[in-house]
Amino acid sequence: MAANTLKHALFCAVVTLVIAYPILGLNLEAEGINVTLAGADTSTVISVIAAAIVVFLFQLFRENILSALKSIPSPLPKTQKEPMAENKRARIESWVLTGIVILALFWPFFVSRGSVDLATLVLIYIMLALGLNVVVGLAGLLDLGYVAFYAVGAYTFALLSQYAGVSFWVALPIGACLAALFGFTLGFPVLRLRGDYLAIVTLGFGEIIRILLNNWTALTGGPNGVGGIPDPTLFGMEFGRRVKEEGNVSFHETFGIAYSGEHKVIFLYLIALVLAVFTALVIRRFMRMPVGRSWEALREDEIAARSLGLSRTAVKLSAFTIGAFFAGFAGTVFASKQGFISPESFVFLESAIILAIVVLGGMGSQIGVVLAAIAVTILPELAREFSEYRMLIFGAAMVLMMIWRPQGLMPVRRIHIPLRKQE
Amino acid sequence: MLEVQNLSMRFGGLLAVDGVSLDVKEREIVSIIGPNGAGKTTVFNCMSGFYKPSGGKILFEGQEVQGKPDYKISRLGMVRTFQHVRLFNNMTVVENLLVAQHRHLNTNLIAGLLKTPDYRERERKSLDRAAYWLERVGLMDLANREAGNLAYGQQRRLEIARCMVTEPKLLMLDEPAAGLNPAETKDLNQLIVSLKEDYCVSVVLIEHDMSLVMDISDRINVINQGRPLASGTPEEIRQNKDVIKAYLGEA
Numbered sequence: 001m002a003a004n005t006l007k008h009a010l011f012c013a014v015v016t017l018v019i020a021y022p023i024l025g026l027n028l029e030a031e032g033i034n035v036t037l038a039g040a041d042t043s044t045v046i047s048v049i050a051a052a053i054v055v056f057l058f059q060l061f062r063e064n065i066l067s068a069l070k071s072i073p074s075p076l077p078k079t080q081k082e083p084m085a086e087n088k089r090a091r092i093e094s095w096v097l098t099g100i101v102i103l104a105l106f107w108p109f110f111v112s113r114g115s116v117d118l119a120t121l122v123l124i125y126i127m128l129a130l131g132l133n134v135v136v137g138l139a140g141l142l143d144l145g146y147v148a149f150y151a152v153g154a155y156t157f158a159l160l161s162q163y164a165g166v167s168f169w170v171a172l173p174i175g176a177c178l179a180a181l182f183g184f185t186l187g188f189p190v191l192r193l194r195g196d197y198l199a200i201v202t203l204g205f206g207e208i209i210r211i212l213l214n215n216w217t218a219l220t221g222g223p224n225g226v227g228g229i230p231d232p233t234l235f236g237m238e239f240g241r242r243v244k245e246e247g248n249v250s251f252h253e254t255f256g257i258a259y260s261g262e263h264k265v266i267f268l269y270l271i272a273l274v275l276a277v278f279t280a281l282v283i284r285r286f287m288r289m290p291v292g293r294s295w296e297a298l299r300e301d302e303i304a305a306r307s308l309g310l311s312r313t314a315v316k317l318s319a320f321t322i323g324a325f326f327a328g329f330a331g332t333v334f335a336s337k338q339g340f341i342s343p344e345s346f347v348f349l350e351s352a353i354i355l356a357i358v359v360l361g362g363m364g365s366q367i368g369v370v371l372a373a374i375a376v377t378i379l380p381e382l383a384r385e386f387s388e389y390r391m392l393i394f395g396a397a398m399v400l401m402m403i404w405r406p407q408g409l410m411p412v413r414r415i416h417i418p419l420r421k422q423e
Numbered sequence: 424m425l426e427v428q429n430l431s432m433r434f435g436g437l438l439a440v441d442g443v444s445l446d447v448k449e450r451e452i453v454s455i456i457g458p459n460g461a462g463k464t465t466v467f468n469c470m471s472g473f474y475k476p477s478g479g480k481i482l483f484e485g486q487e488v489q490g491k492p493d494y495k496i497s498r499l500g501m502v503r504t505f506q507h508v509r510l511f512n513n514m515t516v517v518e519n520l521l522v523a524q525h526r527h528l529n530t531n532l533i534a535g536l537l538k539t540p541d542y543r544e545r546e547r548k549s550l551d552r553a554a555y556w557l558e559r560v561g562l563m564d565l566a567n568r569e570a571g572n573l574a575y576g577q578q579r580r581l582e583i584a585r586c587m588v589t590e591p592k593l594l595m596l597d598e599p600a601a602g603l604n605p606a607e608t609k610d611l612n613q614l615i616v617s618l619k620e621d622y623c624v625s626v627v628l629i630e631h632d633m634s635l636v637m638d639i640s641d642r643i644n645v646i647n648q649g650r651p652l653a654s655g656t657p658e659e660i661r662q663n664k665d666v667i668k669a670y671l672g673e674a
């Protein structure tokens with residue numbers, strides 16, 4: 001046993017050396033047209049060796065370290081506490097949630113423009129994560145290409161406005177429905193796949209969409225993206241300083257107030273808020289409906305679900321379609337917020353971040369997903385000074401989370417269903 | 424109502440089921456017995472559409488069902504349980520029963536979102552049916568527990584209740600008494616008889632517990648190494664020389 005651990009630790013240390021030394025320790029230096037290989041200075045070599053030693057020691061004492069980490073009590077409350085009376089809990093919960101939404105409605109009028117902008121982004125991530133939660137958390141289908149549907153929504157609006165002058169409000173349902181259609185289409189080839197295979201195919205699908213957007217220059221502008229995406233209007237009132245479109249009036253003139261760039265930002269935030277609340281409510285309702293339960297049944301035991309008459313096709317397709325629909329929503333809002341989109345915004349890392357939000361939040365749990373979306377978007381902004389270490393901190397947080405609380409921030413609580421006594 | 428003719432199932436070189444026939448009438452309990460690995464579960468898997476049989480016919484109410492997808496067969500009214508309990512473990516007991524009633528899932532997405540009166544009515548009915556069966560199998564107090572946390576015997580009963588809420592015509596039970604204590608087995612005995620008597624369900628039963636089988640079966644089919652060995656009433660089977668030899672040989 002001990003010999004094995006030693007061998008394993010040595011192996012890991014050597015791998016660290018073999019990988020780290022060429023990458024960090026060797027520099028290419030240009031001298032005229034020649035390139036020469038130069039060794040690194042001593043400090044780099046020392047740090048590479050130090051890293052290898054750390055890896056060696058960690059692997060050697062891995063068991064002890066991990067069990068020590070586990071034995072530190074988790075800072076978060078335990079899941080298995082005394083359950084509160086069901087109706088009381090539900091009442092408190094709905095009051096608190098309503099309170100939060102009302103607060104969120106008034107909050108932007110008292111803070112800086114930057115914060116409102118950031119909050120809009122958080123809301124977009126909340127929509128995305130709630131949608132992905134349907135596919136991954138509820139239906140248990142690991143989708144690594146979710147960002148594709150987000151891209152479909154965003155590009156639908158961008159292109160429709162560019163070529164047909166379509167406004168935000170018209171593009172919103174079109175973008176969502178088109179994304180849903182893409183979700184439906186992706187659902188077909190992956191019907192029979194599960195687990196790893198499904199993950200790989202969806203990953204490929206996400207990349208295909210991105211590469212398509214990147215290379216179909218005639219339509220999408222390729223890597224240059226699409227710009228000049230209009231802002232949403234409020235009953236035909238525009239938020240710009242000057243009215244862009246014939247027949248529209250501007251918001252600040254209608255109300256006789258001074259023009260301010262903040263109006264637009266706040267308006268967009270409010271739209272995002274309403275859409276996020278809408279998303280949450282619709283999915284919450286789905287979870288209490290036959291569709292939602294059959295998603296979960298499929299996740300729990302596909303064979304049993306089928307033996308009870310659930311069609312795998314219908315259940316999987318509905319999960320993909322509905323999940324993609326909300327990504328389309330988020331995409332449209334995103335395009336409008338940015339005013340400019342390019343394939344850069346829809347890389348795999350985005351899918352990974354949305355997935356991380358779902359996992360951190362606690363698969364299937366809505367409140368958890370919202371909290372995680374806030375944490376994952378805002379923390380990096382707060383820690384701007386450490387921006388270089390962002391992914392490092394993110395990764396460390398994930399690892400610690402998986403050790404301490406694999407069920408996520410706020411694991412799902414089953415819905416309590418009261419029954420009437422039968423005679 | 425159910426007729427299995429000359430069923431065979433081949434896995435590569437192994438002929439797991441070879442020429443098995445079965446005949447179940449309305450309100451009848453028919454058992455399939457045989458030593459381990461005889462091919463009993465495989466017969467069930469063919470009947471419930473999990474496997475496409477290599478040969479033979481399965482007629483349910485005059486309709487050929489062999490090779491049909493499993494969910495369609497179950498919608499016709501042939502529902503099964505599993506040798507190893509398969510519940511939706513992270514869902515509550517009621518939810519397990521509600522899922523079983525979701526066959527018309529895609530028709531009422533909008534109705535469900537809007538909570539139309541028709542939808543509410545249907546929801547109430549399925550809740551009442553769930554409550555009825557929970558009381559029937561004595562799980563009412565555990566209705567909102569997660570199914571995975573139930574004791575083994577309770578899980579077995581929940582699995583049967585989950586089949587019954589679909590209002591099946593034919594129930595296939597794969598070793599329902601496995602792992603139960605004598606008292607629980609006695610309850611199960613009464614439950615199965617009552618399913619037949621009070622709910623007009625036909626039952627096909629795979630079971631190793633001989634006293635249970637002999638007690639409640641109307642007829643018994645014995646399979647050995649995939650081939651039919653004997654069939655008849657419990658009395659006939661008890662006296663059949665081949666059966667005695669097969670079972671003694673196994674022991």
Ligand SMILES: Nc1ncnc2c1ncn2[C@@H]1O[C@H](COP(=O)(O)OP(=O)(O)OP(=O)(O)O)[C@@H](O)[C@H]1O
Binds near residue numbers: 459462465
């Ligand atoms: N999917 C499969 N692929 C290959 N062989 C299989 C498959 N399913 C069953 N078998 C084989 O078919 C034979 C019959 O298995 P089956 O499970 O039907 O037996 P059984 O009568 O239910 O036994 P037990 O009493 O132990 O449950 C066994 O030899 C088994 O290994």
Ligand SMILES: [Mg+2]
Binds near residue numbers: 506
């Ligand atoms: Mg078996």
